[in-house]
Amino acid sequence: MTDPTTTTPDRRPGGRTARVRAQVLDAVCAELAENGHEGLTMEGVATRAGVHRTTVYRRWRDVGGLLVDVIDAAGEIDWQPPDTGSLRGDLTALNQQIQESLVVQPSLAVALMAASFHSEQAARAQTRLWADRYAQCEILVERAVERGELPAQRTDARSLLIAATAPLYHQLVLLRADPDPHLPERAAETAVLAAAAGAFSVRRRREESM
Amino acid sequence: MTDPTTTTPDRRPGGRTARVRAQVLDAVCAELAENGHEGLTMEGVATRAGVHRTTVYRRWRDVGGLLVDVIDAAGEIDWQPPDTGSLRGDLTALNQQIQESLVVQPSLAVALMAASFHSEQAARAQTRLWADRYAQCEILVERAVERGELPAQRTDARSLLIAATAPLYHQLVLLRADPDPHLPERAAETAVLAAAAGAFSVRRRREESM
DNA sequence: GGCCTAGAGCGACAACTGTCGCGTTAAGAT
């Protein structure tokens, strides 16, 4: 029945344990969505998951531990960057996805960001997730270069992506401005114009001091 | 001694009351700086301020109330946007100020941002402060137009400012990247290039759908 | 100087949070 090559002398990750983990993580998301990151409490999660407080404390230690697990789980669902046929279209679509995730009520994304200030571990998990996503998105820039939309001169993909997406996060998360339906497109377009003007060309990296 | 025209029938804002307030607000900043937003507790503030717990609870209600007061106090110190003689220089200088405020350890700015997720009131106070600062900065753009650096065609100053500054906040606050000494200048330059390419011209506001 | 009272101090209290030791359940291996 079990694979004889894999000896499991110690850990016991299946059955009840796995079920408890699933219940608890579901409960965390539900609580986050319902009460925001503020209302996320060990007690509440345990109760909603139908599990004893002590269990949650033992396995996840604190709220930060719960969030790490949730964030890591979010990183495991596979996500593909948009592919619309043009850089501007791709960035706009990407920004629209971002805007939606930040604007939807309740926003798990915002709750995770807010909550990741609570715990160093959660912050690191969050950082890892974002690094992955931005790395995945670099293909947008590569495709644009192949299509000839950007000069063959290599472009700093990451900077371009940050420039395109940062205004959304800034407006919606930090400045808490009302969502602007045109913002995704305008931010994307701004980045494309800047790229066309050579703002992200790698050659610029060599200091041309002010 | 007291001004006879100002009748103070109810409130009693002077003397001990004012002293207590000053002690408490100082204590909040000290605690924020020392233990981060995480270690900010009513108890700790009261103790450090040499004041009884109940007093803090009564006057500020909760941590959010304390932060509102601190943020509002920060808004009262008068701040002037840089004036270097060129748009690129101004934005670079602005970004350098931002980067420094975010990177310095401990960063009161980061602590306030993180903490403003705790309380709706603190978040609003924070939003007000930022709105003020960005409004003040619009003069950078006006001066650039007067100098002929930007087309006379009106430019959306706020969008330009956001585009120039957002990458800093995004990298340092949300992505938690290591500070890049060139980032302030590069982000400023990117915004200037985009502006020169017409990315923020008001005419664009009329929808040219994708 | 003396009076009035806003606001601070104080201690007691209930509610909540996190920890611990021990008994029970069921996953995994034979």
Next chain:
DNA sequence: ATCTTAACGCGACAGTTGTCGCTCTAGGCC
């Protein structure tokens, strides 16, 4: 089927947080 023990359930516990009623101090006014 049976055994071993990882992981969960449980109740008890100390420490912390926020509230309340009361007393006392000192600011503002005469």
